[in-house]
Amino acid sequence: MRFWNAVAAVTLKDLRTELRGRELLPALAQFIVLALVISNFAFDMTPGITVHLSPGVLWLVLTFAGLVAFGRTFAAEKESGSLEAMLLTPAGPSAVFAGKALAAAVFLACCEAVLLPALAVVLGSPIDAQVVASVLLATVGMAALGSLFAALAAQTRARELLLPVLALPLWIPFVVVGGRAVQAAMAGQPIGGQGLFHQPLAVLLDFDILFLVVASLAARFVLED
Amino acid sequence: MKAVSARGLVQRFGATVALGPLDLELDGGERLAVLGGNGAGKTTLLRLLATAARPAAGRLELWGLDAVRHRERLRTRIGYLGHQLGLYPALSAAENLQFFATLYGLGRTEAAEALELAGLAAVATRRAGELSRGQLQRLGLARAVVHRPELLVLDEPDASLDAEGRALLARIAEGRTLVLATHDLVLARRICGRALLLRGGRAAGDPWRFRILEAEG
Numbered sequence A: 001m002r003f004w005n006a007v008a009a010v011t012l013k014d015l016r017t018e019l020r021g022r023e024l025l026p027a028l029a030q031f032i033v034l035a036l037v038i039s040n041f042a043f044d045m046t047p048g049i050t051v052h053l054s055p056g057v058l059w060l061v062l063t064f065a066g067l068v069a070f071g072r073t074f075a076a077e078k079e080s081g082s083l084e085a086m087l088l089t090p091a092g093p094s095a096v097f098a099g100k101a102l103a104a105a106v107f108l109a110c111c112e113a114v115l116l117p118a119l120a121v122v123l124g125s126p127i128d129a130q131v132v133a134s135v136l137l138a139t140v141g142m143a144a145l146g147s148l149f150a151a152l153a154a155q156t157r158a159r160e161l162l163l164p165v166l167a168l169p170l171w172i173p174f175v176v177v178g179g180r181a182v183q184a185a186m187a188g189q190p191i192g193g194q195g196l197f198h199q200p201l202a203v204l205l206d207f208d209i210l211f212l213v214v215a216s217l218a219a220r221f222v223l224e225d
Numbered sequence B: 001m002k003a004v005s006a007r008g009l010v011q012r013f014g015a016t017v018a019l020g021p022l023d024l025e026l027d028g029g030e031r032l033a034v035l036g037g038n039g040a041g042k043t044t045l046l047r048l049l050a051t052a053a054r055p056a057a058g059r060l061e062l063w064g065l066d067a068v069r070h071r072e073r074l075r076t077r078i079g080y081l082g083h084q085l086g087l088y089p090a091l092s093a094a095e096n097l098q099f100f101a102t103l104y105g106l107g108r109t110e111a112a113e114a115l116e117l118a119g120l121a122a123v124a125t126r127r128a129g130e131l132s133r134g135q136l137q138r139l140g141l142a143r144a145v146v147h148r149p150e151l152l153v154l155d156e157p158d159a160s161l162d163a164e165g166r167a168l169l170a171r172i173a174e175g176r177t178l179v180l181a182t183h184d185l186v187l188a189r190r191i192c193g194r195a196l197l198l199r200g201g202r203a204a205g206d207p208w209r210f211r212i213l214e215a216e217g
Helices: A002-021 A025-042 A047-080 A082-087 A092-123 A129-154 A159-186 A200-223 B042-049 B071-077 B093-103 B108-117 B133-145 B163-173 B185-191 B210-216
Strands: B004-013 B016-026 B031-035 B057-062 B078-081 B151-155 B177-181 B194-199
Touching (some): A025 A092, A047 A129, A159 A200, B004 B042, B031 B185, B042 B151, B108 B133, B151 B163, B177 B185
Parallel strands (some): B031 B177, B151 B177
Antiparallel strands (some): B004 B016
16 A cells, blocks of 8 residues: 555656646647658658558657657656655655656656647548557556666666667567557558457557566666665 | 664775775764765765665664665665755645655655744745755755654755754754764754764764864865
8 A cells, every 4th residue: 555655646746746847748749749740741641641651650759759758757856866865765666666657658648648639630640449549558568668768777877868779679569569550540450460460459468567567676676776 | 772883884986985994883862973074985974874875895784784685674764865855846845745754654744743843834835946945955854854763864964054944953853863964063063972084985083173174174
């Protein structure tokens, strides 16, 4: 119970801080809209092509928005000393990590709340429940890994460089499987294929469970001195 | 049982020995001033005592428990305030303390008491980012004692405190084992019964002798 109270306290603190400071989300929303507008001009978005290009644009924008969102998760707290203050409480590194990862997932979900409607408006992409489910399922695992690597990168001076180098390779499974699910949904095709692509939503859920467990176990070693 | 017992305590950063080997014993309720020039190893020692860092060598026990192996258990009994206050500017003074009280498994009552103790009840709803430096320092002290620790480890907490703030410092030290790093000899003499002078990471004589301290600059 104490663990979950600490997790909730850390998450609420991060959300409250962002809502009052309004530093991250407005900037990310602007980034998302601008990236979509640029994509609209950069690619030849005729109706037949849009369905094939939109999934790629969606995952590219989401990936880079995620890097910005997670990059700030631990760095600011490390600099202000509040991360150490939290870690010196009996709440422990696992609860601190889980709380911050949960808040980061909420931030990314907020980005998606801007991204998906904007994708429909700017590129005319069809958005249905399967697209939303794919993106939300990917968010969980991406948040767990992104927060873990953000915590690791925050310990170094080259944190802006280190986070993409660490996170992007391990986000590839989410982009590949999620991309296939979104592509099928936007093309109005049934989900099919071989191996990982047979049931992409179930595979994304498996990835989430795997990376949540791995990140939770590794967080203690990353955050403790 | 000693509150603090350190034997051959060493801390290294790369090839540089920042502290030690150092032996130190403190009884419960004893107050120690840690003195010395910049780079003498004061902060390094305090971070080890607060379990914020692991020693490179030697043994540190707090109330008979190994400070590395039992660090999580010991942290409920230690209050630490370092150079950085560890507060959230966007949260109010009360919200900052309530947040840390929750992490200690405590409720709003303890947070309100700590706020009262620090003399900040009047600015409880004001955001930390809007407080003066001295008020922030008091809030940092309130954070360090919100869980009523037995051992209080304070690293130059007097930097921005006025006379009233220094009286607060003396008040919160009462009944606790205290390790206080400071450059203020008057404050150290007023609050602490013992002193440790560090030079190059090692204990260096009796610091109450002012000649030595003057030589330290």
